[in-house]
Amino acid sequence: MKPLLPSDASNTMTMQISDIPEVTQDPGRRENDRGLELVRHAPCGTEILNVDLTRELDEERFRVIMDIWHRDHVVVFRDQILESEDQLRFGRRIGELSVIHTQEFSGEDPAIMYISNVKEDGAFVHALPIGEMMFHIDQCYKPNPAKASILYAMEIPKAGGNTLFCDATAAYDALDDETKARLDGLRALNLYDYDAAATHTAAEVSDDAPSHEHPVVRTHPATGRKSLFINRLMTRSILGMDREQSQALLDQLFDHLENPAFVYEHRWRLGDLLMWDNRCTLHARRDFNPEEQRILRRLTVQGETPA
Ligand SMILES: O=C(O)CCC(=O)C(=O)O
Numbered sequence: 334m335k336p337l338l339p340s341d342a343s344n345t346m347t348m349q350i351s352d353i354p355e356v357t358q359d360p361g362r363r364e365n366d367r368g369l370e371l372v373r374h375a376p377c378g379t380e381i382l383n384v385d386l387t388r389e390l391d392e393e394r395f396r397v398i399m400d401i402w403h404r405d406h407v408v409v410f411r412d413q414i415l416e417s418e419d420q421l422r423f424g425r426r427i428g429e430l431s432v433i434h435t436q437e438f439s440g441e442d443p444a445i446m447y448i449s450n451v452k453e454d455g456a457f458v459h460a461l462p463i464g465e466m467m468f469h470i471d472q473c474y475k476p477n478p479a480k481a482s483i484l485y486a487m488e489i490p491k492a493g494g495n496t497l498f499c500d501a502t503a504a505y506d507a508l509d510d511e512t513k514a515r516l517d518g519l520r521a522l523n524l525y526d527y528d529a530a531a532t533h534t535a536a537e538v539s540d541d542a543p544s545h546e547h548p549v550v551r552t553h554p555a556t557g558r559k560s561l562f563i564n565r566l567m568t569r570s571i572l573g574m575d576r577e578q579s580q581a582l583l584d585q586l587f588d589h590l591e592n593p594a595f596v597y598e599h600r601w602r603l604g605d606l607l608m609w610d611n612r613c614t615l616h617a618r619r620d621f622n623p624e625e626q627r628i629l630r631r632l633t634v635q636g637e638t639p640a
């Protein structure tokens with residue numbers, strides 16, 4: 334283990350998801366877009382009500398769904414009854430699947446991972462079983478982080494366990510020009526070293542913790558829009574700055590990103606298939622009653638090198 338930060342420097346992790354007030358449930362705006370029935374939420378996140386993902390989508394329909402996803406960053410297909418094969422087929426339309434690095438948790442396919450609090454012989458058998466999770470970006474410690482994460486709700490608790498999505502494009506746009514200029518060209522180190530609860534980074538970092546440097550601001554390849562590409566759980570430092578300077582800037586940006594004005598709070602329903610874009614969102618999870626089962630099937634799709 335090599336200490337990357339002194340133990341008292343993990344101050345960014347004093348923040349908890351429970352500090353963020355529950356974002357009130359907005360009913361959303363109903364719209365019809367080229368045959369799709371939508372409920373659009375603010376600042377991001379759109380429900381799609383009339384698609385059945387057990388069927389192969391025709392080209393036109395798939396293209397409309399991609400347009401909506403690129404615009405709204407998070408799409409939720411309600412009321413799906415899906416086998417893993419259906420989820421895999423949909424994921425492969427999005428792109429090449431991304432194999433998870435914690436292989437002990439892989440499911441029917443190396444790109445599938447179950448997130449659940451199921452126990453066998455008293456021990457959790459799946460990934461991220463309980464507790465809140467700090468804001469993060471999936472696989473940002475890899476050279477090619479996931480573009481899409483696709484989560485299917487198989488069992489959900491009566492209350493809690495909401496997943497929060499931060500619109501990192503809106504957050505970037507809201508920065509003042511001076512801050513935007515300051516961030517231009519900066520790169521940051523992203524690191525996977527969190528514990529199972531994923532609420533804080535460890536003070537000691539193991540030598541083999543996967544890590545990668547990425548730009549602090551990235552441009553979405555499909556939309557050309559810029560987003561902040563850092564997060565409190567995995568971004569450790571900004572390159573070329575001393576530690577205090579780097580931490581102060583990161584803390585300022587984390588606080589900005591986690592402003593509820595940029596957050597859509599998803600309240601899960603059984604049968605939701607939710608796909609988010611890791612290139613322009615961060616996500617986090619609220620705590621829930623560990624005695625109630627929560628089971629989600631996750632599939633990740635590989636993205637481009639952030640630029
Ligand atoms: O359990 C959740 O709601 C989200 C877990 C998560 O971060 C993920 O699936 O990538």
Ligand SMILES: [Fe+2]
Nearest residue numbers: 469470471616
């Ligand atoms: Fe995640």
